[in-house]
Amino acid sequence: MSPATDDPLDVVRHYHQRTKHRPERYAASLGYLDWATQPDPFRRFDGAPTIDLPRPPARPQPSYDSLFATAPAPAALDADTVGRLLLHSLALSAWKQVGPGQSWSLRINPSSGALHPTEGYLISGPVPGLIDAPGLFHYAPFSHQLERRATLSAAQWATLTADLPQPCLLVGLTSIHWREAWKYGERAWRYCQHDAGHAIGAIAFAARTLGWQARVIDTVADIDLARLLGTDRQSGPEAEQADALLLLTPAGPVGPLPGAEAWPSRIPPLTLLGTPNTLSRDHHPWPVIDTITAAVATPGPAPDTPATSPRTDPSPDRGHSAEQIIRQRRSAVDMDGRSPIDRDTFYRLLARTLPGAFVADALPWPPRVSLALVVHRVTGLAPGFYLLVRDAAHDASLRTALSDEFVWETPEGCPPGLPLYRLIDDDARRAAQTVSCQQAIAADGAFAVGLLAQFDAALAAGGARAYPRLFWETGLIGQVLYLEAEAAGLRGTGIGCFFDDMMHALMGLTDTTWQSLYHFTVGGPVDDPRLQTLPPYAHQDTR
Numbered sequence: 011m012s013p014a015t016d017d018p019l020d021v022v023r024h025y026h027q028r029t030k031h032r033p034e035r036y037a038a039s040l041g042y043l044d045w046a047t048q049p050d051p052f053r054r055f056d057g058a059p060t061i062d063l064p065r066p067p068a069r070p071q072p073s074y075d076s077l078f079a080t081a082p083a084p085a086a087l088d089a090d091t092v093g094r095l096l097l098h099s100l101a102l103s104a105w106k107q108v109g110p111g112q113s114w115s116l117r118i119n120p121s122s123g124a125l126h127p128t129e130g131y132l133i134s135g136p137v138p139g140l141i142d143a144p145g146l147f148h149y150a151p152f153s154h155q156l157e158r159r160a161t162l163s164a165a166q167w168a169t170l171t172a173d174l175p176q177p178c179l180l181v182g183l184t185s186i187h188w189r190e191a192w193k194y195g196e197r198a199w200r201y202c203q204h205d206a207g208h209a210i211g212a213i214a215f216a217a218r219t220l221g222w223q224a225r226v227i228d229t230v231a232d233i234d235l236a237r238l239l240g241t242d243r244q245s246g247p248e249a250e251q252a253d254a255l256l257l258l259t260p261a262g263p264v265g266p267l268p269g270a271e272a273w274p275s276r277i278p279p280l281t282l283l284g285t286p287n288t289l290s291r292d293h294h295p296w297p298v299i300d301t302i303t304a305a306v307a308t309p310g311p312a313p314d315t316p317a318t319s320p321r322t323d324p325s326p327d328r329g330h331s332a333e334q335i336i337r338q339r340r341s342a343v344d345m346d347g348r349s350p351i352d353r354d355t356f357y358r359l360l361a362r363t364l365p366g367a368f369v370a371d372a373l374p375w376p377p378r379v380s381l382a383l384v385v386h387r388v389t390g391l392a393p394g395f396y397l398l399v400r401d402a403a404h405d406a407s408l409r410t411a412l413s414d415e416f417v418w419e420t421p422e423g424c425p426p427g428l429p430l431y432r433l434i435d436d437d438a439r440r441a442a443q444t445v446s447c448q449q450a451i452a453a454d455g456a457f458a459v460g461l462l463a464q465f466d467a468a469l470a471a472g473g474a475r476a477y478p479r480l481f482w483e484t485g486l487i488g489q490v491l492y493l494e495a496e497a498a499g500l501r502g503t504g505i506g507c508f509f510d511d512m513m514h515a516l517m518g519l520t521d522t523t524w525q526s527l528y529h530f531t532v533g534g535p536v537d538d539p540r541l542q543t544l545p546p547y548a549h550q551d552t553r
Contacts, residue, residue, distance in 0.1 A: 018474035021305035029197045030510040049289040058157040058284025064093035068333040078323040084221035084260035087177045089140035098216035100130045102546035119212040122201035127189040131182035166278040179258040182239045184250035203478045207485020214372040223261045232307040247293040321366035342501040342535040347454035349534025353390035359494040377401040382460040394435040413518025447507040455533025465525040484528035495532045505529035
C-alpha cells in the first residue's frame, strides 16, 4: 500500500493511517525485534576533542513552583551555567541494575522504551572557564562532556548569530530513527518526534532554572540545520536527522528572528572532527521511515508567532527544589490503582500546560493540541471523561467534532481561566486500559490523558512539516505532566502504544479533524524491588 501521489501531504496522511495501532494486527507487529542488533544507546564521535562539564549539586532555589510565577535572575554565561543546562535537560539521571552485569541508564529527558533517539548539539561562542573558541559541540550524556565537532572563527560566530539577542546559545536536536525502529518498526518515527518534544520541554525547564528561556527557531529549513549540525555528512540507517534548533537567551522579550531566506548564508562550512561510532552490527530496513522523513523536510510556511501573554500562577509554593524535581523524574512502570490526586493539584497541573506558561512558549506557533482526560481518582471530581481546551480557537471545532452526547459542564471548583469541561460521568477504567493496548497502567493511575491534535487544520496551515511539530507539542506537554506528577508526589508515564481509532470512537471523532497522537497517565508508582538504583555518574565517580 502506497500513497496516492508523491505529494508530501499525501505521504503524511498515508504514513499516519498506516502506522495506527489496530487490535487485529498489534500482536503481529511485535515479531521483528532482534536482540542481537540492539543499538548502542550512546553516540560518540571517536577522535573528537572533549571538554569536561561541571556536575554541581542540586540547588534548593529556585523552587519548582516559582518557575511558573517569574523567571529567576539570569545566570551569567559561564561553565556552571552550561553544565547545569545540559545536566538538567539531556544528561543521565540514574542507572538501574538487576543482578551483576545487567544495567541500563535513565535520562533527564524521557524516551519511548528508554531507547533515546535524540542527540543534542551546542553551538556556542567562547564561554569563560569552559570554551576558548566558538564551535559546534556534540553533547555526550554518558560522560557529561562536550565533543568538539568543529571550530568556528569569531567572524563566523558573529555572522551566525547576527540580530539574535546576546548573550545566546544555540542548541540543535537530531534523531537517530534506527534506535526506535529497532524495537517499534514503522511507528518508530512517531516516537522519535515525541522524544524531540520531550527534549524541547526539558531544555525549556533547565533554561528557566537559570533565568534563561528557550525558543524553537522554526525558520531554519531541515537541510540548512543539517549543514549547521554536520549531520548532512552522515548516511545509512544510523544517520542523524536534523529536527529542531533552539535559541537560548536570558529571559525577556525576543524580537523577530531571522527568516528562512537568511539562514543559508549564515551557516559556515564546517571542517568536522571525530567519526560517529557504530551503533549496531546489523539493521532491519524500514523504508517508510525514510519516506516520511523526506516528506516532512519539504520547505513550507514557518510562522514565528509572538509569545502569548504570561500566565500568572497564584498557587502556593510547595518549596520543592526545581533542580531536584528535574533530577528525580522517572517514568512509572506500574501504578498502584489506589493513589488519588486532589482536585486543586489536578487543576494546577492542567493550568501549567496552557499557552502563556513559559514552557509552552518554547514553541513559536499557535497551540494545536488539547487534552482529553479520563479521570479515575481525582478527589472531589466524578470519574469520567473531561476535556481541557488549551486554546480558545479549538473550542468550536471540538464541540462540532466530538460526540453529541457530551454535556460540556464546568466541573466543581474549576478556577476561572481554566477551560476544563466535564463531558460525561463514567467509570472508564476498562476503556482506558483497552485503548492503551490493554496496559493496566492506564487504568491504575489517578487519571489518563489522550493528547488530541488539530490535525487537518495544522497540515492545511503549515504543510507536511507541521506533522512532526504536532508530535513535538504533545511531547512538550508530556514533559510538563512528568514534572508536575513528581511535584505532586506521584509519577507519570507516556503511553505510545494505543489503538488510535478506538480512542477516536470513544471521543466521537469520525474524521481526521482531530487525531490522538500521544497518551499519558499519572498516579501512584509501584517500584520493582528487584531493581537497584545507582547514581547517574557512578561509573565515573568510582574510577
